[in-house]
Amino acid sequence: WGRLRKAPGPVLAGATDLWRAYHQYNGTLRERLLALHSRYGPIVRYGVRSVSINDPEVINIVYGSRAGFVTADSYKVLVGIQNGKEVPSLVSTADEERHGALRRSVAIAFTPTAVLDYESSVDATIEELIDILSKKTDFDLSSIILWYTIDAAGRFSFGEPLGCLQTEDDVGGAIKLIRDRFNHWGWWSSLPQLERLLYRNPIAMRQKRAPSQMATDALKKLRSRIDGAGDITHTDLLQRFIEASKDHPQLDTAGVLGMMMSTISGAGDTTATTITAVLYELIKNPSVLKKLQDELLQAELPEIPQFSQASKLPYLNAVIKEGMRLFPVSNWPLERLVPAGGVTIAGMFFPEKTSVGCLPLTVHLNAKVFGEDAHIYSPERWLTPDRERLRQMEAAHMGFSRGRRNCMGANIATMQMKKVIPAIIMKFDLSLVDPEALLRADFSPGVAYLKPLYVRSRSRY
Numbered sequence: 054w055g056r057l058r059k060a061p062g063p064v065l066a067g068a069t070d071l072w073r074a075y076h077q078y079n080g081t082l083r084e085r086l087l088a089l090h091s092r093y094g095p096i097v098r099y100g101v102r103s104v105s106i107n108d109p110e111v112i113n114i115v116y117g118s119r120a121g122f123v124t125a126d127s128y129k130v131l132v133g134i135q136n137g138k139e140v141p142s143l144v145s146t147a148d149e150e151r152h153g154a155l156r157r158s159v160a161i162a163f164t165p166t167a168v169l170d171y172e173s174s175v176d177a178t179i180e181e182l183i184d185i186l187s188k189k190t191d192f193d194l195s196s197i198i199l200w201y202t203i204d205a206a207g208r209f210s211f212g213e214p215l216g217c218l219q220t221e222d223d224v225g226g227a228i229k230l231i232r233d234r235f236n237h238w239g240w241w242s243s244l245p246q247l248e249r250l251l252y253r254n255p256i257a258m259r260q261k262r263a264p265s266q267m268a269t270d271a272l273k274k275l276r277s278r279i280d281g282a283g284d285i286t287h288t289d290l291l292q293r294f295i296e297a298s299k300d301h302p303q304l305d306t307a308g309v310l311g312m313m314m315s316t317i318s319g320a321g322d323t324t325a326t327t328i329t330a331v332l333y334e335l336i337k338n339p340s341v342l343k344k345l346q347d348e349l350l351q352a353e354l355p356e357i358p359q360f361s362q363a364s365k366l367p368y369l370n371a372v373i374k375e376g377m378r379l380f381p382v383s384n385w386p387l388e389r390l391v392p393a394g395g396v397t398i399a400g401m402f403f404p405e406k407t408s409v410g411c412l413p414l415t416v417h418l419n420a421k422v423f424g425e426d427a428h429i430y431s432p433e434r435w436l437t438p439d440r441e442r443l444r445q446m447e448a449a450h451m452g453f454s455r456g457r458r459n460c461m462g463a464n465i466a467t468m469q470m471k472k473v474i475p476a477i478i479m480k481f482d483l484s485l486v487d488p489e490a491l492l493r494a495d496f497s498p499g500v501a502y503l504k505p506l507y508v509r510s511r512s513r514y
């Protein structure tokens with residue numbers, strides 16, 4: 054990998070992956086890459102064969118639909134182990150053909166039309182959330198929103214909340230289980246060979262026999278639906294997956310179960326972090342909040358807005374998009390391997406099997422695309438009449454990733470955010486208990502987990 058010498062970056066990072074391992078473990082890679090890009094420009098080498106690129110050109114080349122770039126080895130440490138065997142999920146499978154077939158088989162469950170079927174599940178969870186918030190004055194917003202997103206995910210995935218909101222706790226340890234996996238991904242993704250040696254040797258594999266409690270519960274629900282023991286009028290993801298499995302043999306019981314686990318894991322912290330980040334920005338920017346409240350008032354929305362109403366509100370859309378721009382959930386570049394023949398990106402040639410990718414935050418702060426005020430929260434930028442500028446900003450937004458492996462749940466997440474954020478700010482005035490409090494997070498796992506954010510709430514009516 055001496056061939057990557059031309060790519061600037063810390064000397065140690067080019068010599069050993071322990072440099073990136075250290076920063077990933079400590080959750081500082083995100084910050085370090087930001088600093089390194091402002092020092093070295095669009096290309097930064099942060100591992101022996103890993104390069105971060107913040108030129109928007111990288112998006113089309115690397116993540117474009119027909120790109121031929123496959124996920125890097127860092128995804129391998131996310132492959133689950135069940136009954137002594139490795140069971141790759143949608144996210145962790147390196148087999149592009151299997152990935153494409155699996156995605157196509159369940160795509161029908163994630164279309165903008167299908168999403169409307171899950172709206173009542175989201176409504177029921179927002180109702181519970183509003184009820185609980187009405188009884189509180191000072192509380193940790195990060196935890197409550199996470200319990201809300203996990204319960205909402207339970208409802209739209211298999212028709213039942215996990216009960217986190219009601220108990221204000223991690224019922225059955227589901228959140229811990231999901232977080233353990235994302236932590237493992239973060240801690241080991243820079244050293245996949247060592248991870249294999251430690252966790253996937255024959256002895257370790259034999260010990261990992263039992264499926265997790267969450268997988269066992271999901272399997273029970275799946276069996277009861279297939280046996281017809283459960284009510285068959287469900288409008289949730291599980292029902293959609295079961296229907297899809299009739300036409301797609303590869304979506305067998307294990308496939309449906311894997312998709313259930315992927316969606317619940319993918320829906321919790323991601324959505325919670327984004328919602329809380331947007332609410333934080335609204336608290337910190339009273340003029341933005343006022344403008345949004347005016348828009349909501351004018352739209353004469355009910356207490357829980359219908360998605361069909363909320364999706365027509367341009368300022369709400371801009372508020373969320375801008376929140377995702379400044380606080381994307383990914384903590385390290387979305388790594389892909391360069392295919393045979395190599396590739397030239399941002400003026401530099403990268404040989405086959407170089408791991409290239411972009412850390413969404415470094416692209417989102419690119420001043421050439423988002424302007425000199427790129428570090429400032431300003432939803433107005435998305436309302437520019439300059440169509441070309443808007444097109445460039447849209448094309449550089451990586452909040453849901455891009456291309457063949459972009460977020461499958463983006464439509465569900467968007468529907469949810471466009472309902473719950475207005476519902477909260479129409480009903481409550483929120484302020485920070487400590488006016489100087491920053492939005493802090495653990496950036497070491499696969500998804501940024503927010504640390505407690507204490508807010509004070511007062512009912513508006």
Ligand code: HEM
Nearest residue numbers: 143144316319320323324327453454458459460461462466
């Ligand atoms: C605001 C909320 C969300 C954000 C910011 C988000 C972000 C992302 C990102 C960045 C990825 C790519 C990860 C990678 O390649 O390393 C991803 C993948 C994925 N997301 Fe989301 N996500 C959100 C909500 C959801 C929800 C609600 C669901 C399910 C209902 C979901 C399901 C998935 C799945 C299944 C994948 C894997 C897709 C694949 O590999 O083909 N996400 N998400």
